[in-house]
Amino acid sequence: MSTLPLQFQHAFSQAVSPAVERLSALAPLDAEAIHALERAIDSSVVDRPRTELLAEGREIPAALIVIEGWAARVRILPDGRRQFLSFLLPGDLIGMCRHQRPLAVSSVVAITALRTCRAPDGDRYPALAEAYAVSAALEEAYLLAQIGRLGRLSALERLGDVMLELRERMGRAGLLRNDTFEMPLTQEMLADVLGLTPVHINRMVQQARRGGWLEWRARRVTITDPQGLTATVGRAPIRVQADHRGG
Amino acid sequence: MSTLPLQFQHAFSQAVSPAVERLSALAPLDAEAIHALERAIDSSVVDRPRTELLAEGREIPAALIVIEGWAARVRILPDGRRQFLSFLLPGDLIGMCRHQRPLAVSSVVAITALRTCRAPDGDRYPALAEAYAVSAALEEAYLLAQIGRLGRLSALERLGDVMLELRERMGRAGLLRNDTFEMPLTQEMLADVLGLTPVHINRMVQQARRGGWLEWRARRVTITDPQGLTATVGRAPIRVQADHRGG
DNA sequence: CGCGGCCTTGAACCCCATCAAAGCTGGTGG
DNA sequence: CCACCAGCTTTGATGGGGTTCAAGGCCGCG
Numbered sequence: 388m389s390t391l392p393l394q395f396q397h398a399f400s401q402a403v404s405p406a407v408e409r410l411s412a413l414a415p416l417d418a419e420a421i422h423a424l425e426r427a428i429d430s431s432v433v434d435r436p437r438t439e440l441l442a443e444g445r446e447i448p449a450a451l452i453v454i455e456g457w458a459a460r461v462r463i464l465p466d467g468r469r470q471f472l473s474f475l476l477p478g479d480l481i482g483m484c485r486h487q488r489p490l491a492v493s494s495v496v497a498i499t500a501l502r503t504c505r506a507p508d509g510d511r512y513p514a515l516a517e518a519y520a521v522s523a524a525l526e527e528a529y530l531l532a533q534i535g536r537l538g539r540l541s542a543l544e545r546l547g548d549v550m551l552e553l554r555e556r557m558g559r560a561g562l563l564r565n566d567t568f569e570m571p572l573t574q575e576m577l578a579d580v581l582g583l584t585p586v587h588i589n590r591m592v593q594q595a596r597r598g599g600w601l602e603w604r605a606r607r608v609t610i611t612d613p614q615g616l617t618a619t620v621g622r623a624p625i626r627v628q629a630d631h632r633g634g
Numbered sequence: 635m636s637t638l639p640l641q642f643q644h645a646f647s648q649a650v651s652p653a654v655e656r657l658s659a660l661a662p663l664d665a666e667a668i669h670a671l672e673r674a675i676d677s678s679v680v681d682r683p684r685t686e687l688l689a690e691g692r693e694i695p696a697a698l699i700v701i702e703g704w705a706a707r708v709r710i711l712p713d714g715r716r717q718f719l720s721f722l723l724p725g726d727l728i729g730m731c732r733h734q735r736p737l738a739v740s741s742v743v744a745i746t747a748l749r750t751c752r753a754p755d756g757d758r759y760p761a762l763a764e765a766y767a768v769s770a771a772l773e774e775a776y777l778l779a780q781i782g783r784l785g786r787l788s789a790l791e792r793l794g795d796v797m798l799e800l801r802e803r804m805g806r807a808g809l810l811r812n813d814t815f816e817m818p819l820t821q822e823m824l825a826d827v828l829g830l831t832p833v834h835i836n837r838m839v840q841q842a843r844r845g846g847w848l849e850w851r852a853r854r855v856t857i858t859d860p861q862g863l864t865a866t867v868g869r870a871p872i873r874v875q876a877d878h879r880g881g
Numbered sequence: 882c883g884c885g886g887c888c889t890t891g892a893a894c895c896c897c898a899t900c901a902a903a904g905c906t907g908g909t910g911g
Numbered sequence: 912c913c914a915c916c917a918g919c920t921t922t923g924a925t926g927g928g929g930t931t932c933a934a935g936g937c938c939g940c941g
Contacts (some may be wrong), residue, residue, distance in 0.1 A: 396775075409659040414733075430842055444872070444873060462778065462781075462786075464786060464868045465746050465868045466868065469786070470776050470782050470785040470786045472781050472782070484767070485767035485769075485770070485872070486661075486764055486767035486768045487875065488875055489771065489875060489876075490874055490875060490876055491874050492771065492872070492874055504653060510763045517733055519734045520731070520733035523732070523733075524733060524739065527739060527774070527777070528739040530774070531707070531709065531719050532780065534709075534719050534720075534777065535709045535711075535717050535719070537784035537785050537829060538717040538828075539711060539828075542928075573887065573888090574885080574887075574888070582786060583929075583930090584929070585887095585888090586889090586929090586931080586932095587930070589889060590889090592888095599899085601897095621711045623690070623709075624691075625739070626691060627731075627733070627737055627739055628734065628735055628736060629693055629737055630735055655900080788896080789896080789897070820920090821919075821920070822919080822920095830897075830911095833897090833898075833921090833922090834898070837897090837922095839920095840921085882941085883940100884939105884940090884941090885931090886937105886940105887936100887937085887939105888935105888937070889920090889935080890933100890934085890935080891932105891934090891935105892931100892932090892933095893930100893931085894929105894930080894931075894932100895927105895929090895930075895931090896927105896928095896929085896930085898916105898924080898926080898927075900923105900924090900925085901922105901923090901924090903921080903923105904920080905919080905920070906917100906918090906919080907917100908917090908918105909914100909915085909916085909917105910914090910915085910916105911912100911926105
C-alpha cells in the first residue's frame with residue numbers, strides 16, 4: 388500500500404488497510420482478490436477536504452473504494468439548505484453500479500483529506516463481486532436507518548443512533564482504538580446529517596455528555612455504554628446475510 | 635397474464651401489464667425476457683392488505699416483482715412508532731439481492747390487495763438483469779429523495795414532493811389516467827411516510843387543496859401543475875442513466 | 882498575539898405534536 | 912331503501928420540541 392500516510396501513525400500501526408479489513412469481513416477474499424485490492428491501493432490518490440468526487444446527475448467515471456478518511460453523499464437545495472444523505476468510510480464503495488452508463492444519484496464530497504482507489508473489476512474477482520454485493524446491501528440498510536432516524540426519532544435519539552452507527556462502522560474497518568474513534572464531523576455537519584440546526588445539536592451533545600453516555604473532545608468520540616444506548620434508542624442490529632457473521 | 639383482475643377494468647384496458655411497461659422502460663427487453671416475465675406473471679399470487687411479505691432480519695425466500703397494487707417497506711420501533719421507508723409499486727422489485735443468503739433489511743407489507751410473482755432469474759435473461767440493475771439504482775435514488783424530504787423539507791414541501799414522486803412513478807408504470815392516479819394511502823399512512831402526525835397531514839392537505847395544486851378525493855389524486863410544483867419544492871429530476879431516457 | 886473556525890449560551894418565536902371530539906362516507910345488512 | 916357501523920377525515924385548543932437570531936467564548940494555528 389501507499390507509502391504516504393495521511394495522518395500520524397499509531398504506535399501499534401495496523402498490518403492491513405482498514406478498507407481491506409472491512410471488505411474481507413463482508414466476504415472471504417482469496418489471495419488473488421486481496422492482491423488486486425492491494426495493487427489498486429498502491430495507485431490510490433488523495434483529495435483535499437471539500438473536493439467533489441461525484442456530481443449529482445453527471446456520469447460516473449469509475450467506481451472507487453475509500454481507503455482513508457471520510458466522505459459523504461450530500462444534497463443541496465436551491466435555497467442553500469443542505470442534507471447529508473450518508474457517510475462513506477474506509478472500505479465503502481463510491482459510485483458502484485451494475486447498469487450501463489450510470490449517472491450519480493447524489494453528489495459525493497470529501498469531508499477529510501480522502502484517499503481513494505479504483506475498485507477492481509468484480510467480474511474478474513468473484514470474491515470481490517460478493518463483497519461488493521454485501522457492501523451494497525449494507526449501504527441500503529444504512530440508508531433505511533437514516534430514514535427511520537429522520538422520520539421518527541427525537542433529536543437526542545437521532546444523536547445516539549447515529550453515533551452508534553458510526554461506532555459500528557468504524558469498528559468494521561478496524562478503526563476503533565480503545566473503544567474510541569476519530570470523528571471529523573463538526574457539529575454543523577452533524578446538524579445537516581440529522582436534519583436539525585447546529586444550535587440544537589450543540590444542546591443535545593451537552594445533554595448526552597451530562598447523561599454520561601457520550602465523550603466527544605478533540606475530534607474523538609467514545610460511547611460509554613453502547614449496549615445500553617442501543618437499547619434506549621431502540622436500535623435494531625443491522626444484518627444483511629445469514630450465517631456469515633459479516634454484515 | 636392472469637385472468638383474475640383485482641379491480642374493475644377501465645374502459646380502455648391496458649394491452650401490457652404495468653409491471654412489464656415499467657421494466658421495459660428501464661432497459662430494452664427482448665422477446666425472451668418479456669416471455670419469461672409473462673410466464674412468471676401467469677403464476678402470480680394475490681395477498682390481502684396488511685400481509686407481511688418480508689420480515690426484517692429473516693431470510694429472503696425469493697425475489698418478487700409487484701404486478702398490481704401497492705406495498706411498502708416499513709420499520710416499527712419498540713414503542714410502536716412506525717415509519718414507512720419506501721413504496722413498492724407495480725414493476726418494483728422486492729428482496730432482489732446479489733449476495734449469498736440475503737436477509738431482509740426491512741419488513742415489506744401489502745398496502746392494498748397485492749399481486750406479485752417471482753422475478754425471473756437475471757442470469758438467464760441479460761436484458762432483465764439490466765432492468766433489475768436500473769431498478770435498483772432508481773430505488774436507491776428514491777431512498778435518497780426520502781432522506782432529503784425528511785431532513786430538510788417543511789411539512790407542506792414534503793407533501794408536495796412525495797406526491798410528485800408518486801405521480802412520476804405511477805406514470806412510469808403507465809398508471810396515469812387523465813393525469814390522475816389511484817392513491818390507496820390513508821392520511822394516517824402518509825403521516826408515517828413523511829414523519830408527521832395524521833392531524834398535521836390533514837391540515838397540509840387542506841392547505842394544498844386551498845392552494846389549488848392538489849385534488850384528492852375518493853382515493854384518486856390529481857396534481858394540477860406538476861412543473862410548477864416541482865419548481866416550488868425545488869425537486870430535482872431523478873435520472874440514473876445517460877442516453878437511455880428510462881429513469 | 883491575533884485571527885478564523887468552531888463551540889456555547891440566552892431569549893423569543895413558531896411549526897408541528899398532542900389530546901379530544903365531532904363529522905363524514907362507503908359498505909353492509911336488515 | 913334506509914339504518915347502522917367502522918374507518919377515515921376534519922376541527923379546535925393547548926403545549927412543547929426545535930428554530931431563529933444574536934452575541935460571546937474558546938482554541939488551535941500562523
